[in-house]
Amino acid sequence: MGGNQVERYFIKLWGVPTLQENGQSRALSEILGKQLTELLCYFLIHRGELVSHERLIELFWPESVNPQNALKFAIHRLRKCTQAYAETKDQEWIVTGSRGYLFSLQAPVDSDLHQLDILKPEALAEKPEWIETRVRGELMAGYSSLWILPLREFWKEKVITLAQDTAALLEQNGKSEAVLRITQWALALDPYSDDLNYRYLSELVKAKEYNRALKHFDQIYERFYHEFGVEFEGRSKSLIYFLSSERESTHTIQELIEEMNAQEDGTAFFCEQPVFRKLYQARMRESRRLDINSYLLVLDVQGVSAELANQATDVLIQIVKNQLRSCDIFTRTAACQLAVMLMLSAEQDVHKVVKRLSQRLNHKYPTTQVRIYYHAQKIEQPSSTSAV
Template sequence: MTKAENETVFHIEMLGGFKLTVGDKVISDTISRTHQLWNLLEYLIAFRHKTISQEELIAALWPNDDSENPANALKNLVYRIRSTFTSHGLPHAKEIITFYHGAYRWNNDLPCVVDTEEFERLCKEAANPVQPAGERIARYREALQLYRGDFLPTSGYEEWVVPLSSYYRSAYFKCVYECCELLMLSERYDDVRMICERANAIDPFEERAHLCLIHALVRQNKQSAALEHYNYVTDLFYRELGVKPSEAMRDLYREILKTVNSVETDLGIIKEDLREHSQAQSAFYCDYEVFKNLYRLEARAAARTGQSIFIALFTLTDLRSNIPETKVLGTVMDQLLSTIRTSLRRGDVVSRFSTTQYVLMLPALTFENGQMVMDRITRRFWQEHKGAPVKIHTTLQPLDPVE
């Protein structure tokens, strides 16, 4: 395509936001506050390869019948779209929307490139198993680059947008995983990392993208980075969704712990790796898998030394003793963890057991002292967070030594 030809082509973006460009002329849904104007234009472009009856357009734009004269309102919107194009100097302003036999449509006689259509084309080409792996990867990466975000996010609450947004998002993550699979086979782990980091920015709660990223870090012998990301993900899912890591995530965690691809002979380097990088002024907080191993170790030691160790459980409920709402739970659980950690000794261990519970390991205490510790934590929490819409339930039991 020559430069002159390209200057007459309509380039339309709908992934990550709406923008229409012709040559050096650009309009987007940020230039006008009239939402219905953009709603109509976006609908006509999204379904530009089908004839759309006036009734269908009215149903899409005014699903709640909130227009007294929808046919006239629709005609007025078409006029305003043409006027907007004219005022911004775009070519073919009067011709972009046609009306024939009672139906409106985008004028497909005008040269037009739409990112959603290009995205689908590239996804289809990339998925062809007959193509060489390198070609498929190149097509996948082109498609992934086109996906700048959700389909028409500023219109995301429109009924007609919701299924299309879900469709394109699913197609995007399908491309992510299939591309990463090919890249892993080619040992291009850094490319996997970059793709997954971008996918995580688009949807931080897509667990499989986190799994791919952690796998790539492990294959690069970056176990510390892999563990750091694992801890970030499990904390994020606990805090925002109130869910525990999946079995796939836990299996990967165990794989990280077992993966050692080099022999380090400098004990000083090993000690530096083991050392906590922040000043340990509060109780040790760890993943529940680590907590279980520490518990088993202490149980073995207790059988030999006779040292008393207690296990404490803190459970949060709402005022009716039910599980709190997710938005409340995330905040209050963070607050409770902060209170627990700063109220305990550095040698005490705490972990999140479930969406609403923390489990503590308290060595060298009597039952009475353990109960005093729990009461102190509860009292301090209420001093720091008066009016929190929750109840705190506590349980204390001695550790069972291994016989």
């Protein structure tokens, strides 16, 4: 890193970490090497926050024989590389604090994360293309340290929320094409988001672009099934089914009977909460009258970030549907929670079911990122309080 003229420098963290100087761009790893790039990015992401020696050693030198020396040497090298970008001591990038270090607020450098952090939907609605040029790929592309993963999910969720809020504002102002553009862009970041797909499809339906909506859903459905081996579910699927049914011709009673008598698909039945409540009440009456053992199972999905937990819940819906039987019924009771009615002979079978579902989910999301917690209770008359 070189140059004597002090100016506002820019570090791009979205995509490959890059330094922009005098209209020129250069990957930080070419200047600092991979470890110092990670260290600088960590400081920059937590700009103004004091990071303790212990925290830095835990993240960057957990197995070092002499971590204190390794830390001091890395800070020395980092300061030496950034000296050319600070005219005075107040402008130094890395500052020593009490038992730690921090990236100075006075350092003459800006970043794309700072710009995104202060960006409001009102400003983005005026110039939606702004975010398209700045957010491409993933945060710190090419780096996979454990501390990066939750931050990557946090910022992806933040950007998607910003895009959704902007789309809602554009929709209020009747700017349909702008809504489609920013929603389609956000889907490149999270193609299986049910909320994003629902908004995008709703806008297409509103514009009467039915074929385009059906084609988009078919593509998402096929990609999801190919990647996860299960069907894509949610509000967007319900919208497409409604659209498809509106475009179909009426049936005779014989045609309907034949359709109803068709072979059962063997998958668990997903329904909305009001329907689930009615079916639960019916199952409760059946359990007493027919001596059937049924259990209510509540599955809570927890992840290293809310966005990751939400995504994992979407995948869990497909797993539940395909792993359980047609006599089992389930619904989504919250963003990261499912309720399931299971027809089982014994309590220990409930634990086996949860174990099987967890193993399937952890094929996609390791236990270090996502876990399933559960509660179960036998379905019987309200006076009973027995629980599994």
